[in-house]
Amino acid sequence: MTNNDIKQVPFILIDDNPLDLKISERLLLYAKLANRVTIFLSPLEALAAIRKAGKPEQATVILLDIQMPEMNGFEFLAEYHELPPEIRKRYFIFMLSSTLDDADLIRVVENHDALALLPKPLDYQALKAALIKIQNLPI
Amino acid sequence: MPNRKIRLLYIDDERHNLYAFRAAFRMDFDILLAESADEAREILVNNPIPVIIADQRMPKETGIEFFESIKNLYPYSMRILLTGYTDIQAVISAVNIGNIYRYLQKPWNEDEIRVAIRSAYEIYDSRIQLIEKQNELEKAYVELDKFVYSASHDLRSPLMSILGIIKLAKLEQDPSQTEQYFGMIEDSVHRLDEFIKNIISYYKNSRIENDITGVDLRKLVAEIVESNRYQEMATGIHFDIRVHETEPFFTDALKLNIIFSNLVSNAIKYQDPTKKDKNVYVSILVEDQVAKIEIGDNGIGIAHQEQENIFKMFFRATNHNFGSGLGLYIVKDAVTRLNGKIAVDSEVGRGTKFKIEIPSLQ
Numbered sequence: 001m002t003n004n005d006i007k008q009v010p011f012i013l014i015d016d017n018p019l020d021l022k023i024s025e026r027l028l029l030y031a032k033l034a035n036r037v038t039i040f041l042s043p044l045e046a047l048a049a050i051r052k053a054g055k056p057e058q059a060t061v062i063l064l065d066i067q068m069p070e071m072n073g074f075e076f077l078a079e080y081h082e083l084p085p086e087i088r089k090r091y092f093i094f095m096l097s098s099t100l101d102d103a104d105l106i107r108v109v110e111n112h113d114a115l116a117l118l119p120k121p122l123d124y125q126a127l128k129a130a131l132i133k134i135q136n137l138p139i
Numbered sequence: 140m141p142n143r144k145i146r147l148l149y150i151d152d153e154r155h156n157l158y159a160f161r162a163a164f165r166m167d168f169d170i171l172l173a174e175s176a177d178e179a180r181e182i183l184v185n186n187p188i189p190v191i192i193a194d195q196r197m198p199k200e201t202g203i204e205f206f207e208s209i210k211n212l213y214p215y216s217m218r219i220l221l222t223g224y225t226d227i228q229a230v231i232s233a234v235n236i237g238n239i240y241r242y243l244q245k246p247w248n249e250d251e252i253r254v255a256i257r258s259a260y261e262i263y264d265s266r267i268q269l270i271e272k273q274n275e276l277e278k279a280y281v282e283l284d285k286f287v288y289s290a291s292h293d294l295r296s297p298l299m300s301i302l303g304i305i306k307l308a309k310l311e312q313d314p315s316q317t318e319q320y321f322g323m324i325e326d327s328v329h330r331l332d333e334f335i336k337n338i339i340s341y342y343k344n345s346r347i348e349n350d351i352t353g354v355d356l357r358k359l360v361a362e363i364v365e366s367n368r369y370q371e372m373a374t375g376i377h378f379d380i381r382v383h384e385t386e387p388f389f390t391d392a393l394k395l396n397i398i399f400s401n402l403v404s405n406a407i408k409y410q411d412p413t414k415k416d417k418n419v420y421v422s423i424l425v426e427d428q429v430a431k432i433e434i435g436d437n438g439i440g441i442a443h444q445e446q447e448n449i450f451k452m453f454f455r456a457t458n459h460n461f462g463s464g465l466g467l468y469i470v471k472d473a474v475t476r477l478n479g480k481i482a483v484d485s486e487v488g489r490g491t492k493f494k495i496e497i498p499s500l501q
Contacts, residue, residue, distance in 0.1 A: 017296070019323060023303035030310045067292045069455040098299040100291040120296070121303025 006132055008035035010058055014046045014076065015039075015065035015096070024063060024096065024122045031124035033131065034061075043071040047079055056090045061131065063122070064114070066097040066104055073097070077113050092134055094118050094127065144169040145260045146186070150179045150205065151194040151221075156245075163249055168256060176205040183209065188216055189263040190256050194245075195222035195229055203229065207236050215266050217259035221245055285452050286338075293464065297331035337465040340397065344473055349391040351500045356423050356430065357382040359392065363399045364421070373407045379420040388425045389501035394473040399434070401466045402493055406436035409491065428499040435492035441485040449483065 011034040015021045021039045028034040040046035043064075066073035073095055080088070095108050098120040108117040115134075118127060146169040149160050157172045164170060171186065173179035176199065179191070191209075193202035200208075206218045220233045223245040233239040240262070241255045301324050308320045357380075364378055399421070406419040414437060424431045441449060448454045450471040455464045474481045479497035 017300070019300050019326060020296075020303065022323075023300065023307060026307050027303070027310075030307070067296075098292065098296045100295065101288060120299040121306055 006033065006128060007135055008032060009131075010034065010036040010038070010056070010060045012046060012050070012060060012062045013037060013039045014043050014062065014068075014073075016041055016068040017065070020065070020120065027122045027124050031128065033124060033128060043068055043073070043076040047076065050080070050087075050091075051083065055087050059090050059092065062091055062093040063096040063118070064093055066095055066099055074107055074111070077111055081113055088113065092131075094130070096120055096122060145190060145256060146171070146188055147190040147192060147256060148173060148179060148182060148186075148188045149192045150174075150176065150197075150202070152197040153194075156194065160247075164252065164256075167253060176200040176208070179205065180209065183213060183216075188213070190217045190219065190259045192219045192221055192243075192256075195220055195226075195233075196224070201229075203233050203236055203239075206233075206239060210238050215263060215270075217263045219243060219255055219259060221247065282452065289452075289464070293334055294331065297327040297334075300327045334465075337469065341465055341469045341472065344394060344397055344469060344476075347393075349476065349500065350393065351389050352392055353387050354390055354392050354395060356384060356388060356395075356425065359396060360399060360421050360423065363396065363403050364419075367400075367403050367407055370407070372410070375417055376407060376410060377416065377418040379418060381420070381422040383423065384425040386425060386428075387499075388430055389499045390430075390477055390497060391500075394477055395497070397473045398470050398495065401470045402434040405466060406434060406438065406491070409438040410436065411439045411488070411490075425499075430495075430497045430499070432495040432497070433492060434495075435490060437490035440487040440489050440491055441483065442487050446483055446485060450481075 011028055013021050013024050015024070018041060021041070025037045025039060028037055038049075040049070064073045064076060071079075077093070080093075093114050095114050095117045096119075097104065097117065099105075099117075105117055108114050116130060144167070148171045149157060150173045151157050151160070152174060154174060157174065161170050161172060171182055171188065173182055176193075176197065179193070182188075183191075191206075191213075193205050195202040197205075202220050202222070206220070209216070210218070217240045218238065219241045220229075220239045221243050222229060230242050233242055240259050243252060243255060304320050304323045304327070308317065311317070311320070360380055360382060364380060367373055368376070368378060403419065403421070410417045417437065419436045420434070422433045449467050452465065452468045454468070471481055474495060474497065477497050478500065479495060481493060481495045483491065483493055485491035
């Protein structure tokens, strides 16, 4: 696979299902979209790590599951929104879920921090297209 | 006609009338008496009463006024007005204000009263049944909504995992990796299958009437523990079973089995891997027609803020394991169907204890 047209970026994957994390991670590496993948089974731990890291050096993509115990994807977004804008500017969040629920879809569309809802399993071509659009923007 | 006598309340300020009424109908009905509207209200607070009969002419409050005051509080009770005066105005207000079912004259005709009470009770009974059916239906709708939502997540998600693995396998250059992909697919299939089995066992459980038999609790628990203790996850767990039966115990064995199977398997599933002495215990005491059951472990425990949710449909408290979110909902439902109650006592890091009380159903 050639990837001259896109800059590889770090990814953070948040999902309570270890199998899905493994699948997404491998797909990202195959597609050469990621130069580093950090995985979190717990959205709370992911939030803590993001807070601790402060402003990331490189723009980072987050793939966030919706249905999770302890904290669902939307609750994560609400907490995440409390972070300073200069930090949030460096993250690009996509929801990654097998949901077919219209209410979930509407919540993603209405959310300011989530860019889109991607269906599982990860369609890396669609993600790549979305990232190319973003990388053309002045970040 | 029901086997039990119809319960009714008769209100009259003349004590003589109350006694005469009781003497005439005590063989037919279960009669409560009140000398005033206030006394009647006190009785109503503690008793659901299908049929209420009131005299119209009473000093403080007329029968119609009394009925008007209680009709919103006890909307399903059937109201019958009794009066010695043929007062057309009273009849009109009785119907319009007090929402009276029947208007009967004094001195009463015994047969007329009997017929009126019985037909009033039939209406009361069918209304109550209608409400019960309606409540069941509402519960079924709520469950259906949840089911559709969960079908969108829990049923679909293992399938999408499998699709993801297939995608990966197609990209894979190294054929030696194939084995691993099969393993991953296997896990997903098991997860989906577990979820489907749980749903089916719940619906079976909720649709079947109780089949009451004498149950040997010691044997039932021993069998469930035996069937669980040799699985991989149960390695190193110490099991302690204590059953003390002072009398025979009667219940639905299948539902009891569902309760124990789920709780014992949870106690094994949610062990704390960092602990050296893992234990699971079951203690049962049967006395005074009640089985007091405790199932406990020294596992990971359940956070306090999550304890109120654990019995809800499709709720999962942790991501330590892949539950279907149905296990404890099924347990709670089975306990309720056995007229019992269940409570949880748990602390994170210390362990979890479920306390159940089930009455002997015979």
